Amino acid sequence: MPRSNLISRYGIIGEDLELKQNIEISIDAEGRISNLEFEDIKNDEISLKEENSNSLIIPGFINSHVHIADNFAKEGGYNRNLLDIVAPPNGLKHKLLRNTAKQVKLLSIKKGVEELLSNGITTFIDFREEGIKGINLMKEALEDNEIIYKIQGRYSNENEIEHIFKLADGLGLSSYSKVKPTHQQIIKSCKNRFNKLVACHDAENKRKPELFQKLIRDDIVDVIIHGTHYLEKDFRKIIKNKLTLVLCPRSNAYFGVGFPDIKAILKLRMKISIGTDNLMAISPNLFDEIRYLYFRAREMGLNNQSGLNAKELLKMITVNAARNFKLKESMGSISEGKLANFNIINLNDSNFFTQRLNRKKFFPLIIQRTKTENIKKTIIRGKVVHERKY
Template sequence: MLVEGTILRGPNFESVEGRVVVEDGTITAIEEESVSSSDIILPAFVNAHTHIGDSIAKEAGGGLSLEELVAPPDGLKHRLLRQTARSEKVEAMRRSVQFMQSTGTASFLEFREGGVEGVFALREAAEGLDIDPIILGRETIEAMEAADGFGASGANDDSFGEERRATKKAEKLFGIHAGEADPSDINPALDLSPEFLVHVVHPEPIHLDRIEDNGIPIVVCPRSNLVTGVGLPPIRKLLDRTTVALGTDNVMLNSPSMFREMEFTAKLTDLSAREVLRMATQNGARIAGLNCGVIESGRDGKLLVLDGDSDNLTGNRDVIRSVVRRAGASDVKDVLL
């Protein structure tokens, strides 16, 4: 398979004209030469934090606090999930997965409620689609064993020591929410030596030092943090210390669109477009242990092709800024997964 256009090549997204050669799902060459296509070729996204079970309750609970919305076991989302038939939850999740795939997401890291049954329900929802969910079971060790790892809520609610030990023994991912509403649960979360933390809106100097010293990656969800009123993560400080990836968080609160997450992040911070694109692609892939997120030989051929001659993108003078700050679903020409 040959894909032609302007290629955002390598870890620094060097803009080159040419074609990407994909054989048996693997990138085998990037041929730099003049081509007639105006397409823009970039790595497909990795959405590093989602709760897509919330697809049954989009925009529910306006005006509620973070705890009232999502705190287990009786936050609004948990009550609604308990009241909803399994078939309805599966179909709602499938629609969200289809949306993510159609807008260029290759994989997503899902904190999956509902124990073992919740894991199976998401697998059913994604069946037959090309997108690869990385499922982190919640609530029980059995859910972790059925999934790709364990996704913990904040360490103030539970020590999660037993779950962490079991996950480590199984050699699976352990991720945990930390520092979303306040800094009190960041040290307890770091004590568990997780593979990654989610949110980290309120880190103090000691937390930043520990994150850097232990090489703990962070997933930030700026749109979600703004909606729930907890503040915005200090992304620049975090990036200076460790790997930082982007996630869209609860579908209840935000669409699982990496285009929207990138634009919001780029326009609300001093980060460069290149840094934001890296957070939406290769950094999430690194956390998940995936061989994608970068266009170079030997990587999985998971690509997003944008129409550079769309009404929205034609005339752009900086292709990376245009992808991050301007592009959207209507500019997607093809998604190759």
């Protein structure tokens, strides 16, 4: 027997994010979609004329890269150099994390998650500083929270590596330069034994070809964060070696470090995903993130023929993200058997008004016009975890 049912006028359904109508979803006791029914939209024109019945259900968003605990230090990096703020161990962020009371950091994480949920983010991947203590801090802060999170832990010495793998969901390296020869075999062994991912920042501030070649050759890293200064040949090596890539465009802009070669990324049809990075610098709004990516790409002369379209942008924060972090069996799309992680948007809100709306315009409308306040409900495992009453 289903635990609950959900009905929506419209929905973005399946791995290809297809627009359907008259959606009916049954959710089982484990919070998974047990039955999914919908109808094709036969006419090209989409009507939003019926008041109070134009809800849209879309997949819950996955934020592919976050540092949530620095939320208490908002704008500490404003107009300042990237390395002065985030480089371990003596960047401003790390000094603040060491010297800030535990209760402040716990509240920082909780308030950060409230903001994530309000923006429709149902899952986030956190790069957790402060080693074992940082992992335990996250778990304590969110022990009663419904949000789904994955911790990429960080070690300070080789004796911590195995313990980090046991406690966290994988490793989150600040730079591959931190991986010493004595660490490599330990990481490889733990990675295989625990079947967990290794993610790593690279080329955020500067391209370092020798370090990148070592990263590829050692075959330890699964996910690269940033790649802001990569060349097309670097992207080709990422594809060849079956790594995945996460971009953080607004963070790159905030710290003035550049913008990734989106033209090459689109040319190679890379299945990138998107993160919002440090909460101390960037608000965790994935609609803002993909809009900014779109605007910068258009500035470069890219268009639909380049592979830049609204549906592909939406995939970056749903199906691509799930794939990149090996979560696709449980999330990323509205599909039978997956977790019932959704957002419900009210298409009757004034900012969606348009005289004529067809299927071609629908995805651009959602991507370009949706504001945080349009997300009326955020649902995780079939449970409403955030709701707007207005």
